[in-house]
Amino acid sequence: MSSPHLQTYSERAKKHSNKAAKALLEIIEEKKSNLSVSVDVTKSKDFLDIIEAVGPHVCLIKTHIDVLEDFDATVIDRLQELSEKHNFLIFEDRKFADIGSTVVLQYSKGIYKIADWAHITNAHAVPGPSIITGLASVGLPKDRGLILLAEMSSKGALTTGSYTEDAVRMARARRDFVIGFIAQHRMEGIAASDTDNIAEEDFLVLAPGVGLDATGDAMGQQYRTPEQVVFESGCDVIIVGRGIYGKGENVDRTEVVKQAQRYQAAGWEAYKKRVQRT
Amino acid sequence: MSSPHLQTYSERAKKHSNKAAKALLEIIEEKKSNLSVSVDVTKSKDFLDIIEAVGPHVCLIKTHIDVLEDFDATVIDRLQELSEKHNFLIFEDRKFADIGSTVVLQYSKGIYKIADWAHITNAHAVPGPSIITGLASVGLPKDRGLILLAEMSSKGALTTGSYTEDAVRMARARRDFVIGFIAQHRMEGIAASDTDNIAEEDFLVLAPGVGLDATGDAMGQQYRTPEQVVFESGCDVIIVGRGIYGKGENVDRTEVVKQAQRYQAAGWEAYKKRVQRT
Numbered sequence: 001m002s003s004p005h006l007q008t009y010s011e012r013a014k015k016h017s018n019k020a021a022k023a024l025l026e027i028i029e030e031k032k033s034n035l036s037v038s039v040d041v042t043k044s045k046d047f048l049d050i051i052e053a054v055g056p057h058v059c060l061i062k063t064h065i066d067v068l069e070d071f072d073a074t075v076i077d078r079l080q081e082l083s084e085k086h087n088f089l090i091f092e093d094r095k096f097a098d099i100g101s102t103v104v105l106q107y108s109k110g111i112y113k114i115a116d117w118a119h120i121t122n123a124h125a126v127p128g129p130s131i132i133t134g135l136a137s138v139g140l141p142k143d144r145g146l147i148l149l150a151e152m153s154s155k156g157a158l159t160t161g162s163y164t165e166d167a168v169r170m171a172r173a174r175r176d177f178v179i180g181f182i183a184q185h186r187m188e189g190i191a192a193s194d195t196d197n198i199a200e201e202d203f204l205v206l207a208p209g210v211g212l213d214a215t216g217d218a219m220g221q222q223y224r225t226p227e228q229v230v231f232e233s234g235c236d237v238i239i240v241g242r243g244i245y246g247k248g249e250n251v252d253r254t255e256v257v258k259q260a261q262r263y264q265a266a267g268w269e270a271y272k273k274r275v276q277r278t
Numbered sequence: 279m280s281s282p283h284l285q286t287y288s289e290r291a292k293k294h295s296n297k298a299a300k301a302l303l304e305i306i307e308e309k310k311s312n313l314s315v316s317v318d319v320t321k322s323k324d325f326l327d328i329i330e331a332v333g334p335h336v337c338l339i340k341t342h343i344d345v346l347e348d349f350d351a352t353v354i355d356r357l358q359e360l361s362e363k364h365n366f367l368i369f370e371d372r373k374f375a376d377i378g379s380t381v382v383l384q385y386s387k388g389i390y391k392i393a394d395w396a397h398i399t400n401a402h403a404v405p406g407p408s409i410i411t412g413l414a415s416v417g418l419p420k421d422r423g424l425i426l427l428a429e430m431s432s433k434g435a436l437t438t439g440s441y442t443e444d445a446v447r448m449a450r451a452r453r454d455f456v457i458g459f460i461a462q463h464r465m466e467g468i469a470a471s472d473t474d475n476i477a478e479e480d481f482l483v484l485a486p487g488v489g490l491d492a493t494g495d496a497m498g499q500q501y502r503t504p505e506q507v508v509f510e511s512g513c514d515v516i517i518v519g520r521g522i523y524g525k526g527e528n529v530d531r532t533e534v535v536k537q538a539q540r541y542q543a544a545g546w547e548a549y550k551k552r553v554q555r556t
Binding site: 042066069097099105129130149154166170 | 318320342344345346347349371373375376377378379380383384387388389390402403404405406407408409427430431432433434435436437439440441444445448
């Protein structure tokens with residue numbers, strides 16, 4: 001069995017046991033898009049305008065729902081309508097990072113009720129396995145998937161060495177719910193023991209910090225190209241934000257669509273090159 | 279100069295340069311309470327009832343504002359009124375864990391506008407120094423303080439070895455804003471270099487997982503007593519939740535007050551024993 005990233009998305013979709021992961025892989029193949037747009041804006045109108053524009057070109061919309069200043073429940077209704085209309089999944093980038101009993105509340109309760117609408121969310125591994133146990137108790141009954149942060153692309157991140165290995169071990173122990181990683185390279189087989197059945201592992205790798213034009217920002221974020229993350233490093237989904245919608249205020253729809261298509265094409269080209277090289 | 283935890287809270291208050299830290303130390307001394315109550319409930323009425331009951335007995339109220347199902351802006355108004363009436367600070371346990379540009383938005387924007395009302399918030403060190411840079415750009419102009427998570431008390435937490443050391447180095451580099459740690463022991467001098475002026479370090483240590491009756495829960499949380507965390511380990515503030523208000527629904531005010539007084543007394547007794555032993 002070849003490594004997951006040398007198989008096609010549709011081959012992997014057929015084999016994946018988690019429903020959110022399976023759906024994401026199917027959408028990627030169907031829309032020929034491994035592009036996720038990270039919509040980090042503070043006004044609901046800009047938020048929905050950008051999603052409406054990029055919707056046809058993405059497999060996944062990544063949200064920070066808690067930065068919307070004029071949030072109300074209708075934003076979620078509209079987001080879900082767009083998800084169905086344009087066939088993309090929703091990934092709330094909550095970066096849960098608390099103990100089990102707290103993340104249960106944060107995921108299911110409060111104003112946002114993230115588990116009710118986000119097909120995928122993510123968590124840091126730092127609290128240990130209880131964070132997965134807690135989130136899975138809410139998410140699995142709703143067919144949700146969890147992404148773990150095994151690496152971060154910001155300068156001086158502490159996700160190094162044994163940290164990454166421990167995160168992968170935690171994921172491997174809960175493959176029913178943990179569908180992959182926020183990372184910059186493949187994670188299968190990392191820190192595996194002789195008794196782990198790694199041949200069946202297929203962790204989706206979602207790569208943030210992707211840009212075609214910029215190399216870094218003042219807050220320590222570093223950028224890599226779709227070619228680098230998908231072809232060279234074997235990542236599955238490229239996450240792009242400002243590179244597509246700039247400041248994100250009163251966006252020029254035509255320009256946003258143009259940039260989304262540009263990243264979609266670059267990500268897909270890198271994927272085709274990857275699966276054809278064997 | 280003796281280690282900070284062998285000095286009195288009021289001695290330390292006089293020397294601390296961060297205004298939120300100074301205020302917290304003053305309140306602790308004035309109210310003879312190093313007790314923080316963690317109010318993890320999902321209904322605003324329960325939330326405010328508990329805070330009203332424990333207010334006179336605490337130095338700090340720890341919130342997870344995002345688990346309140348019926349949150350609206352009046353909850354913050356009422357919380358601030360209680361903070362002034364009973365003289366306690368507010369600590370939003372947000373556990374920020376994203377890159378600089380994102381935490382700026384999460385801290386200042388959105389529905390919650392945490393920076394406007396939380397004297398203290400916290401962050402994981404895992405993204406590297408950019409998380410502190412980002413939060414400080416919002417919080418320092420408002421005289422806020424930041425707590426870093428250098429350890430977690432949940433089973434299998436990845437905050438071990440070099441992780442904790444790196445977190446302390448990050449804090450040391452930003453002592454104007456980072457006022458201490460969520461941890462189980464003192465942090466001064468950890469991973470210091472010859473050129474660091476550690477004699478002036480005074481990191482407040484806030485200890486979660488404190489209980490007088492329980493030893494653990496099903497989600498991996500482990501408990502220690504006030505005597506263990508304050509006297510033996512030198513922590514400054516004990517954080518107690520369910521031990522004080524149980525399930526937190528339709529609470530029996532008399533019982534909550536009784537438990538708060540019990541923890542207040544235990545925490546203060548452990549502190550007096552600590553500063554008198556030298």
